[in-house]
Amino acid sequence: MPDNPNPKRPHKLEDHLHGRDYDHSHDADEEVDHDHDHYETDGRLEDNALWIQDHVSLLSVGIDIGSSGTQVIFSRINLRRMGEELSSRYFVVSRETLFQSPVSLTPYRSEELIDDAELGAIIDRAFADAGLHPDNIDTGVVILTGEALRRENAEAIASVLAEQRGEFVCATAGHHMESMLAAFGSGAARVSHDSGKRILNVDIGGGTTKLALVERGKVIATAAVHVGGRLLVIDEARRIVRLDPAGRHLAAQAGFRWSRGDVADAAAMERVAEWMAEAILASVSERSFPAEVQSLFLTEPLPRLDGIDGVMFSGGVAEYVYQRETREFGDMG
Structure with missing residues (x-):
């Protein structure tokens, strides 16, 4: 048989990792195990683009303005998209309370008005005690209940709080x-x-x-x-x-x-x-x-x-x- 003018070059397993010479042969005494080639990176799963797409973590705040008491609570909410169900909907899988303020008496200026300045100070103090800034907040809600809702400036105050303290939803609870x-x-x-x-x-x-x-x-x-x-x-x-x-x-x-x-x-x-x-x-x-x-x-x-x-x-x-x-x-x- 005539000599092959382009003989296959012997190589090592490392060559596979660089994509060299797909048409190849091994020396008879060379140990080769293609079934256990590894291509994964050493990065964290949380840094994987596909994982990030299916998992969302939000920093949330809830502000409850009631008849007698006002309280602020900060939480981290973890959501996951049910990709295996071919759904684009995200579900809450866990929630962690980061900070819960003490209950403060809801301040009133009169029988008709909430004291907006004092209420703002209560909420700002909660942010400071939690070590957070409104820019850190991803979502939240301001909710008014009971007699606080009856005050003439209640909904206006809630709307301002929702706008200035983060991207909130403003709600009044019936x-x-x-x-x-x-x-x-x-x-x-x-x-x-x-x-x-x-x-x-x-x-x-x-x-x-x-x-x-x-x-x-x-x-x-x-x-x-x-x-x-x-x-x-x-x-x-x-x-x-x-x-x-x-x-x-x-x-x-x-x-x-x-x-x-x-x-x-x-x-x-x-x-x-x-x-x-x-x-x-x-x-x-x-x-x-x-x-x-x-x-x-x-x-x-x-x-x-x-x-x-x-x-x-x-x-x-x-x-x-x-x-x-x-x-x-x-x-x-």
């Missing part, structure tokens, strides 16, 4: 949404889901009381009553410095015709608080409501509450129900 949020936030929905029990959650806030009936983890009915712990506020001299219309009405039901500037002694405050507590009990235990209780409903009452396995309390007043708080804040709580 009575039914508040009741549902309270059921999930208090853990009542989780308890009901895990135990299979029917739970009534009673959320007593500063301006309203939200009721939620939860069955096997699902909120099946909600309602709200215009009774709250901070509809009336006194100073150190027991002089009334804040009296919402609902607070004036509740005091009248207990026999007091109060106005701002009047003095409310301890016995009188106790009497009003007792009337309010009895009204809440009546709203969840009676089917034929007295006229004075019926007038307090902000929604339709809950349906029949037969078969309730347990009752949970949430909201600011719940801290006193469960004896976790003993301080006085000059209100009905």
Whole structure:
């Protein structure tokens, strides 16, 4: 056989990594194992372009402006796209709380206006304590609830906060949404889901009381009553410095015709608080409501509450129900 004018050049395994000489042969005594050639890089999975496309991490802030309290919470939310389902939708797979501010009393300038400057200072202080700047925030929500929402400048303030403190959604929670949020936030929905029990959650806030009936983890009915712990506020001299219309009405039901500037002694405050507590009990235990209780409903009452396995309390007043708080804040709580 004549000599091949272009003989195949013997080579080593490293030549494969450089794409040399695809048509080749090996020396008889050379060890070769193509099945275990490795082409992966040593980089982190999180730096892979495909991984980044399917995984998103967002820094979120939630600002809750309620009747009596304002709180700010920062979280990191991790989302993943379900690529294996050929879907472009992202799902939340985990959430980490980065910072939670203490609850501050929602500041008011008058019966009609929220103190926007003081509210802004509360929120800016939360950013500073968390070591974050609005430019760091990817998403968030400003939510107004209860009596705070009734103030004339409430929605305007929320819109400004949403614009200046980051790319937020501005929302106002209606009575039914508040009741549902309270059921999930208090853990009542989780308890009901895990135990299979029917739970009534009673959320007593500063301006309203939200009721939620939860069955096997699902909120099946909600309602709200215009009774709250901070509809009336006194100073150190027991002089009334804040009296919402609902607070004036509740005091009248207990026999007091109060106005701002009047003095409310301890016995009188106790009497009003007792009337309010009895009204809440009546709203969840009676089917034929007295006229004075019926007038307090902000929604339709809950349906029949037969078969309730347990009752949970949430909201600011719940801290006193469960004896976790003993301080006085000059209100009905």
